[in-house]
Amino acid sequence: MLTPTEKIWHNGHFIRWEDAKVHVLSHVVSYGSSVFEGIRCYSTALGPAIFRLSEHIRRLQDSAKVYRMEFAYSAGQLSEAILELIRVNKMGACYVKPVALRGYGDVGVNGIKNPIEIYIACWEWGKYLGEEALAEGVDVCVSSWNRMAPNTLPAMAKAGANYMNSQLIKMEAVANGYVEGIALDTAGYVSEGSGENIFVVRDGKIHTPPLGASVLPGITRDAIVTLARDNGIPVVETIVPREMLYIADEVFFSGTAAEITPIRSIDRITIGKGRRGPVTERLQTEFFGVINGTKPDRHGWLSPVYATAAVK
Numbered sequence: 001m002l003t004p005t006e007k008i009w010h011n012g013h014f015i016r017w018e019d020a021k022v023h024v025l026s027h028v029v030s031y032g033s034s035v036f037e038g039i040r041c042y043s044t045a046l047g048p049a050i051f052r053l054s055e056h057i058r059r060l061q062d063s064a065k066v067y068r069m070e071f072a073y074s075a076g077q078l079s080e081a082i083l084e085l086i087r088v089n090k091m092g093a094c095y096v097k098p099v100a101l102r103g104y105g106d107v108g109v110n111g112i113k114n115p116i117e118i119y120i121a122c123w124e125w126g127k128y129l130g131e132e133a134l135a136e137g138v139d140v141c142v143s144s145w146n147r148m149a150p151n152t153l154p155a156m157a158k159a160g161a162n163y164m165n166s167q168l169i170k171m172e173a174v175a176n177g178y179v180e181g182i183a184l185d186t187a188g189y190v191s192e193g194s195g196e197n198i199f200v201v202r203d204g205k206i207h208t209p210p211l212g213a214s215v216l217p218g219i220t221r222d223a224i225v226t227l228a229r230d231n232g233i234p235v236v237e238t239i240v241p242r243e244m245l246y247i248a249d250e251v252f253f254s255g256t257a258a259e260i261t262p263i264r265s266i267d268r269i270t271i272g273k274g275r276r277g278p279v280t281e282r283l284q285t286e287f288f289g290v291i292n293g294t295k296p297d298r299h300g301w302l303s304p305v306y307a308t309a310a311v312k
Contacts, residue, residue: 032161044293137264
């Protein structure tokens with residue numbers, strides 16, 4: 001259970017946590033008509049700072065555009081709202097979730113006339129797959145559930161409805177004694193986890209599925225590709241056959257929640273040496289160095305909470 005904070009931002013105003021409610025007949029309840037983001041704020045030597053804020057806001061806007069949801073707020077206004085929310089709640093490291101949803105109005109499938117409600121909440125949240133998992137890795141399975149087929153639900157949009165698919169993947173994995181599941185796309189190639197992108201290391205080269213494999217364009221995924229290339233580690237976006245998971249030297253998840261989490265076994269087949277491998281560890285060192293402020297933020301990924309935000 002998460003610990004409530006004092007305030008949530010709603011359509012330009014701060015409201016009490018307990019007042020952030022929607023009507024049971026809001027469009028989002030019946031039809032899953034929401035888009036959202038998960039954003040991390042980290043504690044650094046210079047105070048709390050948000051990781052890749054502008055990229056998260058852009059993806060939120062992109063997701064809304066796909067679903068014909070028009071925002072009354074600019075990217076700069078939403079960014080400033082997030083920064084102010086963290087200040088108002090006096091938070092250090094925390095998780096931030098902006099959600100845009102179709103609210104109360106028409107009750108049919110077409111919710112185009114329903115009001116767009118935007119909420120932004122933040123709270124303390126630790127390591128998604130567990131603290132120990134960052135070094136020891138996690139045990140996962142290949143799910144019996146595929147990711148959405150092309151031209152059904154848009155995988156590039158981070159939409160609430162997509163996560164019904166994710167729930168099936170996650171619930172099945174947990175019910176069978178695993179921490180997470182890996183879904184294949186409808187062609188039978190590796191796609192992603194229920195809430196994470198995936199990377200496969202073989203002979204010093206990193207492979208990751210392309211966006212066409214029903215993959216969400218992960219912001220941490222992009223950071224890993226950048227950091228790998230910075231460190232001379234070759235990365236290729238390519239279709240990944242299922243069997244490549246089993247014979248890989250290393251496999252790891254990435255995501256805002258999962259960060260960089262190694263996988264030690266898949267379908268009870270040990271991956272590599274059964275714990276974090278050298279490529280994963282190197283990327284973790286680079287990634288956590290940047291977000292903790294112990295390495296230079298050479299790509300400008302951190303937005304300090306107590307610096308003046310530029311409104312776009």
